[in-house]
Structures are given as C-alpha cells and as structure tokens.
Amino acid sequence: MTNERDFYRELGSVPEVPRVLYEKVERTVRRRTLFSRAVVAVAALFIVTLGTTGVLFVKKGNDRTVSPEVVAELQTVNNYLTGSDLDKEYESYALYEGETQE
C-alpha cells in the first residue's frame, strides 16, 4: 500500500492547470467589466434624467439636498465600484454555478 512519503507526494501531485481556464477568466472579466460600465451608464442616465426633470433636488427652506432615491442609487454604484457588493455578487454567482453542476 502506501506510506507517508507516498501520501505527501501524491498530495502535491495534481493534474495540470486546464488550458481553457485563462480563457474563462478573460471572458468573465470582460462580462463583468461590461456589466459595471452598464451600471454606471444607467446610473448616470438616471441622475441626469432626474436632474433635468427637477426631481433631483428637494427644496427644504433655503437648503437644496439630494433626494433619497438619488442617494440610494449613488450608493449602489459606489458599492459596485469599491467592491463592497462582492459578497452579494458572489452569493448569486455561486448559486447560479451550483445550479448548473448537475
């Protein structure tokens, strides 16, 4: 059978890195970059639309403050750009991949 030395040698002996793996990484990076740009574009469009329709600013006396809807949207964009949403994104990614395991 095997001895300890065989065991540790086998532990370090794994198949080669699959050749297609880098292409998969590249494709996913491109897809997510496109997605992030689309999110930023939609957010910018949303803000411009609100701005031009006058919803962007809520008048409170002499102060002009940004409306809560815009703040929430900006927060979403900020989370995406800073990576704060990574865990949520990963959760849905893992779930999706899990469903395709069969």
Added chain:
Amino acid sequence: MVDCDRVTLEQAAQGDEKAFRRLYDHYAPFVWRIVYRTSGSDHETAQEIVQETFVRIHRSLKSFKGSSSLGTWIYRIAFNAAQNYLAKLVRYRETTRPFAGDEPDPRYPADTYEAREAVKKVLDGLTTEDRFLLVAKEVDGLTFEEIAAISGKSPESLRTRMSRMKEKIRSFVNSTPLPQEAAS
C-alpha cells in the same frame, strides 16, 4: 514562492492584459494545486474556484497595497473564494444529491491509485480550512506565519491543528492493510 516582478504587477493593475496574463501564468499553478486539493480533488469545482479567484484578483489589483507579499494576498483571495464556494456547494448538494464517489481509474497503476485513494479519504475527513492548511504547509512549504496571515488564525493554533492532522494521517496510512497481491 517567488513573487512576480513589480513592473508586471503595476502594468496588470493598470489594465494591461498581457501583464495580467503573465501574472496568471506565474501564480495559476500554485493556486490551482491548493484549490484542487482544498476542493477535494474535484476538477470542475476547482476550475470554478480558480476562475473566481483570478476574476477577483483582476478586479482588486489596484487596491493591493503591498502590506503583504503578492503571493500571500493571492492565497488569501483563493482561500476566501474556496471557503465561500464550497460552503454553498455543500448546502446545495445536501438539498439535491450526495457527493458522487470516485470510481477506480484503470489508467493509473495500483500503487498510485492506492495513494490517490488514501489522499481522497484523508481529505474527505477534513474541513476546507484544514485541507488548505495541509497543502499550504506540506506541499507549498508556507510557514505558519504566512498561513496565519492568509487564514486569520494564530500560528500557534495552526501548529496544533497541523500536528493533530499529521498524527491522523500517520495512523491512517499505517493502519491501511496491504492489498492481496502485494501481501502474497
């Protein structure tokens, strides 16, 4: 592990695809090996985790401050990706189907197959963290301090766990009976 050069790192962080490819070529074998074993030698799962690891690396390269070595930082990302992915995979499989058992592969000679089975059985009985610890220490030769920086555990607790694990492996390997052919 020797880290890749600073220029490659900076170029990759600036979005240079060729530099990122060089960085991938440098680290992928290490990441692949540890993830492959951490995932219980499941080829498909390992591919998913390594893919996610490098996507995260690509996205976070600009934020790498250099407070640890690049290798340690990459191991940490791989460790987190593996932990998250495998925890969700286990939960998913508990509700759908059990893990599929490996059938003997006739392409491998008997002694290699036995060693593979021994590795599989031992890894099956370990947690994701312990598998990572075992490969990082015994195969990749990382120090307990480096593994502590990756996993967030203290070097002392890692030493203790490693010592127990090695004892279990020793007793498992020594207690496994010889096959009929070899014994006769």
